Amino acid sequence: METLSIIIPVYNEEETINIFYETLNKVEFNQSIGLELWFIDDGSKDHSLMELKKLSEKDSRVHYVSFSRNFGKEAALFAGLERASGDYVAVMDVDLQDPPELLPKMLDEIKENDYDSVATMRKDRDGESKIRSFFARKFYKWMNKITSLKLVDGARDFRIMTRQMTDSVLKMRENKRFSKGLFNWVGFDTHYLAYENRERVAGKTSWSFWGLMKYAIEGFISFSTAPLTLVTSVGAFSFVLSLIGAVVVIVRAIFFPHTSTFGWPSLVVIILFFSGIQLLSLGIVGRYIAEIYMEVKDRPIYLVKEEK
Structure with a gap:
């Protein structure tokens, strides 16, 4: 039986963890696929860790890692990638902006077309502020102009990768990480699936406008001179x-x-x-x-x- 490891970063998401878990359990996977869930608690200040412990006690597929403090989403993704043991590795958000029901289709795309990765992109930015959308589009435009990367506008971190691609990403151990760029830089054949933009199922995002700006600057510095x-x-x-x-x-x-x-x-x-x-x-x-x-x-x- 092949295994799909799913990495889910968590930061102050006590309201969404159980909703995500129940939604994922309703997804019908091929019987030949087993699941392994890695929730990475990025130094949450609420009761996120308590919820993860409860899930881990009732479901042996659920694992968790709790950081000593908040190190950021990039660190959480890296920690999950290090621990994922599956033949395929998925990364996604816990707030259900990344639809779990797409996972079986993404797996089928990888197997049937021999892709190394199937990633996702938003068809639109409905529900997002105009200022934020404007700067996001400009970011992708300038990143593609001044770097060798070819980032897809609207691309999400939500993706499934083969074991080979996952191991290649793990070889890059820089401290300041920009995963969208790293996933692109390693190469491999990636196919994108488009879907309608979704709002958070509960809670509030921890990403502020200035936090995203800082993240964008990290991307420019990491991949361009x-x-x-x-x-x-x-x-x-x-x-x-x-x-x-x-x-x-x-x-x-x-x-x-x-x-x-x-x-x-x-x-x-x-x-x-x-x-x-x-x-x-x-x-x-x-x-x-x-x-x-x-x-x-x-x-x-x-x-x-x-x-x-």
Whole structure:
């Protein structure tokens, strides 16, 4: 019998855990497929861990890992991937925005068409704020332009992977993780299934707008050096402008000594402009140095408090 391991990150989701479990139990899988559930409690402050312990006691297929604190969804996904032992590995959210009823179809797609992964994407962004949708679309657009990745707009983390692809993702142990990029970077043949966007079944999302912005920046830094190239280009352009300006000043002083010069307001504007460029450049370079700093520390991606 083949096994499907399902990884479910959890953070303050006491209201959704049992709803998810009951919904998953109603899904009709092929009899030749066994299930293994890994709930990863990412340092929840509510009673999520208590609910997971109850499920684990009544169902031997249910396992849980509880972190010592909140390490983030990426760390939770990695912890689940490390523990999943199935022939196929799925990652999905507990809030039912990722429909469990799609799992059998996704498995069939992998087996029948010899895919390495079947992932999901939203057909639309109904229910999402316009500002958030706008920035999300721009993120995918620019990621595809400045990196070698080809991310699908609306793609979810919800996917099923073969054992080979899962092992390949596990080989990348960087501290600052961006799973959408990692799943894409390893290659392998991935097929996307589209479905209608769904709202959370209960509770509130832990992802704020600024949290998503920070996550997007991590993606850019992890998979592209384009910002550094931009800084270099701006520096070169500024240098050329300064040379032209120097020539103009010298020629003007020699041939037009009596002409008026720019006043101090113009000088202040110029100073502020180039100072701003310098600070922006230092910030971008510093962001990359900070990433290097965090990686060379070689701290663990997560710490486990208890596990079953």
